[in-house]
Amino acid sequence: MNPKKAEKKERKALWKKFRKEHYTIIAPDMLPITFELFINIVNRSGLNIVVIPPMGREAKDEGLRTVQNDACYPAIITTGQFITELKTGKYDLNKTAVIMSQTGGGCRASNYISLIRKALEKEFPTVPVLSINFSGLEKLFSIPLTLTELRMMLHAIMYGDMLMNLKDQAEPYHDKEKVQKALRDSMDTLISEIGHHSFYQTSKNYKMILNNFKGLEPDRENRKPRVGIVGEIYVKYSPYANNHLADFLVSQDCEVVYPSFGEFCLYCVYNNINDYRKYGQGKATVAAFRLAYKAFLRATRKQAKAMAGSGFDPYEDFEYVLEQGKKVISDGVKMGEGWLIPAEMVAYVTGDVKNVVVVQPFGCLPNHIVGKGMIRPVKNLAPDANIIPLDFDASSTQVNQENRLKLMLANIKRGLFEQEE
Numbered sequence: 001m002n003p004k005k006a007e008k009k010e011r012k013a014l015w016k017k018f019r020k021e022h023y024t025i026i027a028p029d030m031l032p033i034t035f036e037l038f039i040n041i042v043n044r045s046g047l048n049i050v051v052i053p054p055m056g057r058e059a060k061d062e063g064l065r066t067v068q069n070d071a072c073y074p075a076i077i078t079t080g081q082f083i084t085e086l087k088t089g090k091y092d093l094n095k096t097a098v099i100m101s102q103t104g105g106g107c108r109a110s111n112y113i114s115l116i117r118k119a120l121e122k123e124f125p126t127v128p129v130l131s132i133n134f135s136g137l138e139k140l141f142s143i144p145l146t147l148t149e150l151r152m153m154l155h156a157i158m159y160g161d162m163l164m165n166l167k168d169q170a171e172p173y174h175d176k177e178k179v180q181k182a183l184r185d186s187m188d189t190l191i192s193e194i195g196h197h198s199f200y201q202t203s204k205n206y207k208m209i210l211n212n213f214k215g216l217e218p219d220r221e222n223r224k225p226r227v228g229i230v231g232e233i234y235v236k237y238s239p240y241a242n243n244h245l246a247d248f249l250v251s252q253d254c255e256v257v258y259p260s261f262g263e264f265c266l267y268c269v270y271n272n273i274n275d276y277r278k279y280g281q282g283k284a285t286v287a288a289f290r291l292a293y294k295a296f297l298r299a300t301r302k303q304a305k306a307m308a309g310s311g312f313d314p315y316e317d318f319e320y321v322l323e324q325g326k327k328v329i330s331d332g333v334k335m336g337e338g339w340l341i342p343a344e345m346v347a348y349v350t351g352d353v354k355n356v357v358v359v360q361p362f363g364c365l366p367n368h369i370v371g372k373g374m375i376r377p378v379k380n381l382a383p384d385a386n387i388i389p390l391d392f393d394a395s396s397t398q399v400n401q402e403n404r405l406k407l408m409l410a411n412i413k414r415g416l417f418e419q420e421e
């Protein structure tokens with residue numbers, strides 16, 4: 001049998017075994033809303049993927065103990081979380097695996113798998129480390145997704161983004177329980193539709209979501225200071241990784257503004273097209289990326305249109321953000337989150353989100369360059385911008401970060417005071 005066919009057969013058998021023997025597959029947390037939808041999609045095929053539950057300090061210490069300390073912060077803490085969870089005794093270690101995403105880019109995100117394998121090999125030799133990626137990495141251990149599942153995932157990204165956006169705009173102005181109820185009701189409806197035609201009916205589902213959030217719109221007359229959160233993808237979104245940054249800002253009377261996850265996905269797709277444009281790379285796949293780009297962009301625009309007149313602000317258009325980025329950086333810079341971080345900063349501060357927190361993971365060279373390193377050129381475009389880089393390190397405490405944020409909050413208050421005078 002030719003090696004490709006043999007590999008395909010082996011992969012099929014491996015994933016069949018995970019289903020047949022009811023393996024539990026532990027996945028890291030990142031985007032709580034979108035990941036809940038993803039897991040409900042993938043588990044329909046008989047897999048049992050569970051997300052790591054909220055953890056405390058101990059998982060970070062575990063990561064520091066088991067991963068070499070010059071690895072980046074996300075690598076250290078995800079490994080620490082896996083080990084802490086495996087140590088709870090909740091799992092049959094002969095029927096448990098862990099799964100990690102790989103971006104396929106040039107930084108450590110592509111090497112997480114071997115790092116985690118090394119950390120687990122002594123204590124948990126029977127636990128396989130699996131991968132989810134769209135770059136052809138880890139052929140045997142990467143989760144096989146059908147076209148239907150991929151299509152559903154695209155819809156899940158759109159719904160997850162919309163819910164995150166509405167929740168972030170509603171929370172600072174309304175009772176938390178009411179916001180949570182609107183979110184839960186929307187999620188329950190979407191989850192019940194997975195696998196049915198109605199899951200793809202975005203117009204109908206956007207209406208259902210907006211209806212659940214009716215009455216929870218932000219107070220436009222008394223809008224609170226809006227703070228954009230940009231930076232490395234995992235630290236930006238995962239409440240565990242960023243020490244509940246969004247909750248802290250809301251508790252300080254701010255409104256949090258997150259870029260969408262769809263924007264990050266479009267950034268990845270765009271970079272593949274750009275590689276061909278700039279360097280002639282990826283001729284065989286560029287047509288597929290072009291199609292994906294068009295479909296994705298169309299989906300984001302449809303959502304923005306559905307939100308018109310709802311009282312909630314939609315996300316910025318991806319191509320607008322891209323153009324903003326080009327004012328300060330080349331769109332060929334794609335290591336880590338590349339040009340996307342400065343582009344999001346410019347789009348915010350030249351619009352009406354004047355305050356920005358740039359999350360910076362320890363050990364992440366690419367994002368220090370395009371994050372902290374780009375603050376000056378961004379501020380040159382908008383001198384009234386209030387931007388702070390915020391470092392995250394497995395050994396630093398939440399109090400350190402909150403003190404730093406208080407500096408930004410003091411600037412916000414000073415600005416408001418000056419406006420009133």
Ligand code: SF4
Pocket residue numbers: 072073074075107108109110232335336337361363364365366367
């Ligand atoms: S972008 Fe930075 S934090 Fe993310 S995997 Fe790469 S090195 Fe680590």
